[in-house]
Amino acid sequence: MSPRPPTLREKRRYILARIEPAGTMLDQKELYYAISDATTSLWGDATTAIITPAVVALESGHVVIRCRRGTERELAIALSTVTACREVRICLRIIAASGTIESLRERFRPKKSPKSDIETTTAGNGAEEEPVLPEYSFAKKTFLIVQCHGQKVDVIEKGFKNANRLFLTKEDLEDLNATTISDRI
Amino acid sequence: MKITDAAVYPYPIGDASVRRLALEAAALGFDSIVAADAPSATYGGVAVRPGYMIRDVPVKDVISAVKRSKDSGRVISVNAGNNSFNRAVIGIKGVHILRGIQSADKTAFDHVAAKMAADNRVAVDIDLSLIITGRSVARQRAIHRYMDILVLEQRFEFPITLSTHACSVLDMRGVRDITGLCSLLGMDIPDVERALASVGTVMTPPEPTVRVIE
Numbered sequence: 001m002s003p004r005p006p007t008l009r010e011k012r013r014y015i016l017a018r019i020e021p022a023g024t025m026l027d028q029k030e031l032y033y034a035i036s037d038a039t040t041s042l043w044g045d046a047t048t049a050i051i052t053p054a055v056v057a058l059e060s061g062h063v064v065i066r067c068r069r070g071t072e073r074e075l076a077i078a079l080s081t082v083t084a085c086r087e088v089r090i091c092l093r094i095i096a097a098s099g100t101i102e103s104l105r106e107r108f109r110p111k112k113s114p115k116s117d118i119e120t121t122t123a124g125n126g127a128e129e130e131p132v133l134p135e136y137s138f139a140k141k142t143f144l145i146v147q148c149h150g151q152k153v154d155v156i157e158k159g160f161k162n163a164n165r166l167f168l169t170k171e172d173l174e175d176l177n178a179t180t181i182s183d184r185i
Numbered sequence: 186m187k188i189t190d191a192a193v194y195p196y197p198i199g200d201a202s203v204r205r206l207a208l209e210a211a212a213l214g215f216d217s218i219v220a221a222d223a224p225s226a227t228y229g230g231v232a233v234r235p236g237y238m239i240r241d242v243p244v245k246d247v248i249s250a251v252k253r254s255k256d257s258g259r260v261i262s263v264n265a266g267n268n269s270f271n272r273a274v275i276g277i278k279g280v281h282i283l284r285g286i287q288s289a290d291k292t293a294f295d296h297v298a299a300k301m302a303a304d305n306r307v308a309v310d311i312d313l314s315l316i317i318t319g320r321s322v323a324r325q326r327a328i329h330r331y332m333d334i335l336v337l338e339q340r341f342e343f344p345i346t347l348s349t350h351a352c353s354v355l356d357m358r359g360v361r362d363i364t365g366l367c368s369l370l371g372m373d374i375p376d377v378e379r380a381l382a383s384v385g386t387v388m389t390p391p392e393p394t395v396r397v398i399e
Contacts, residue, residue, distance in 0.1 A: 020354070020355060021354075021355065041320050041321065041324075042324075042369075073365065076361075076362075076365055077362075077365035077366060077368070077369070080317065080358055080362035080365060080366060081316070081317050081318075081366075083317065083318050083355070083356075089353070089355055090355065091354075091355040091356075091357075093359070094359075094361070094362070151208055151229075152205060152208060152209075164200055165200065166196070166200050166201070166202075167200060167201035167202070167205045167206075167209075167353065167354045168201070168202045168204070168205055169202060169204040169205050169208060169228075171204055172202045172204055172205070
């Protein structure tokens with residue numbers, strides 16, 4: 001079967017969204033199910049069939065979602081109701097919509113010379129080792145920094161599996177390390 | 186006009202600090218947030234208004250709580266109850282927002298309460314977390330109740346506030362997302378803009394209708 005000529009193909013649009021919290025590892029298929037579930041729940045089967053949502057790329061903490069042209073608004077509203085993917089709490093922040101995937105890729109391609117706040121050590125063979133995570137204590141508990149971007153710092157309690165993240169700022173961490181620790185951060 | 190999220194819950198109720206919520210709010214297009222039990226401050230260009238949520242108490246206790254918080258600059262909101270409770274609360278000077286109307290009885294907020302809210306400049310809150318996280322019947326009921334409230338708002342023009350009730354940065358939504366979610370309730374862009382600016386409106390004392398010029 002020969003492919004349809006471009007003029008007969010249905011027109012599509014692509015929405016770029018950032019996945020929060022940063023560093024969350026997701027499976028493309030599971031994310032598709034989460035988005036499809038949110039869309040169906042909000043708009044119903046008939047409208048979801050018209051929107052035809054599909055996850056076409058998942059890389060660098062960003063996701064590209066395809067939809068039919070003219071249904072971007074409906075999909076965007078549905079995306080704002082996505083709260084979890086396989087019991088992992090997430091949030092999708094829409095960045096842009098475009099007619100091609102390539103133009104969206106340019107927006108999230110990693111730029112050169114990113115300086116991370118978390119120290120990383122490199123082994124002799126050039127392979128990257130586990131990053132050295134700084135520790136902070138608060139209310140007699142030790143926290144590890146799991147993500148640091150600008151002023152924003154995500155910490156997680158040390159020694160517990162699947163412990164919840166705390167979303168703080170660098171200024172908060174300074175407070176945590178102060179001699180007089182306030183109850184309110 | 187300040188674009189305000191009318192309720193967020195920082196640490197220890199939520200999992201984010203006030204500063205982080207303010208930073209996130211700035212990135213999402215807000216000018217201010219109402220944070221429960223947080224001190225008044227400005228972080229990253231976002232004004233944090235202290236919020237005081239009163240819930241599950243009789244009218245007498247609401248009156249005393251409001252008296253205690255007088256002139257503190259806090260945004261005082263009361264959880265809705267039955268019709269007589271709501272009318273009494275709306276009549277109390279110093280109450281700014283009536284919350285949780287979607288969970289109250291169907292007759293809890295009628296045209297008389299709507300007229301009183303308009304006269305006393307008490308806002309009715311629309312909790313968007315139910316639309317964001319709710320599914321099926323729970324969300325349908327919330328949408329139906331809010332549409333009902335908005336019919337009264339169109340008629341009596343009492344203030345409406347919009348809140349995400351975010352306990353985490355992940356629960357917060359941008360102004361554009363909120364506009365989209367409110368379109369499900371039949372609100373257009375000017376309605377949403379007015380609602381987002383309503384916290385400033387209810388916190389500003391009304392100008393007297395009669396002014397004495399000496």
